Amino acid sequence: MKAPDFQIDKIYEEEARRLLSAHATARIIHASGDIHASGDELENLVRELLRRRLPSRFFIGHGHIVDRNLHVSPQFDIILADATTSPILFEGENGTQFFPWESVYAVGEIKNTYWEAKNQIAAFAANIKKLKTELQRELTPPNYIGNGMFLSAEFKPLTAAKYRNPLFTFILFGEKGDRTQGGVVKQYAEIEDTFLPQVSLFLDGSVIVKTSFSKDKTAWSVKEVNMKCSAAEDKDFSWTNLDFTNEDRSGQSLATLMLGLFDHLNTCILMPPPIHNYFDRILSSAAHKPSIICSEQILQAVKEAGEAGVAIPPGFEKFEKLVKHYKRS
Secondary structure, three states: OOOOOOOHHHHHHHHHHHHHHHHHHHHHHHHOOOHHHHHHHHHHHHHHHHHHHOOOOEEEEEEEEEOOOOOEOOOEEEEEEEOOOOOOOEEOOOOOEEEEHHHEEEEEEEEEEOOHHHOHHHHHHHHHHHHHHHOOOOOOOOOEEEOOEEOOOOOOOOOOOOOOOOOEEEEEEEEOOOOOHHHHHHHHHOOOHHHOOOEEEEOOOEEEEEEEEEEOOOOEEEEEEEOOHHHHHOOOOEEEEEEOOOOOHHHHHHHHHHHHHHHHHHHOOOOOOOHHHHHHHHHHHOOOOOOOOOHHHHHHHHHHHHHHOOOOOOOOHHHHHHHHHHHHO
């Protein structure tokens, strides 16, 4: 007897319906004039979906990313970070969170509707470019296996990738809106591949991903889908719009994103955030006056000043009698 098929597209169709319902609610709220609240409807439900589907070692939030130099990224609707280290540095009263760059696995943008004139994919790509070029984080070397451990030189690295902590990016639209092929082609042609999202998802049944093709005598067909971050450098793969045409098309488009994200999280290895670097940067930029309170350090500094007959170091004026004592002795 043949084993039954696991209908993953139908499972995600149910998830997609929840998101589409939130999108419909957002349109009603937007029409009432509360534009900010309308955007929250779909964003909140996408974050809830990720929290339900991902293990607890991942933290799902939104806000900004901060690097060790305290440079701040643009705002992102979805930030997926490592919950086992330092997922957030700070959370404001309005819920905006600030994440250390080293802890971030992926970022995403959520839009209710695609509007051609707004160039939303290009705008998201511009934010990705700022994040990748203006903020700094150490690349995880191929021989790093996690928890501060590295493979020695005699062992072959576990991956052929140049580094193990690439950033996964995606943009999700509630609907296609006025999308045209020409408008999408224009945006993708003008942006470097490395800054484009790995997945552009339209909940009404399509995705834009990188694929390879095969050709028979009559037509081209998709051979392989590649949502890995390294696909940006692979010339065998091209940006392709996939329009799903059956009744489960919303679920199939959502499943595409989720499986691509799962694959990334299974292979991406982050380095622990160097929290001391963040503190050093804060200390170097903040006006402050140090005062030593360690008795051994105080006695040593005073003794050296007295024996050498030099001025008391700043902050040690209260110990002038001790200096005179060491001068006499």
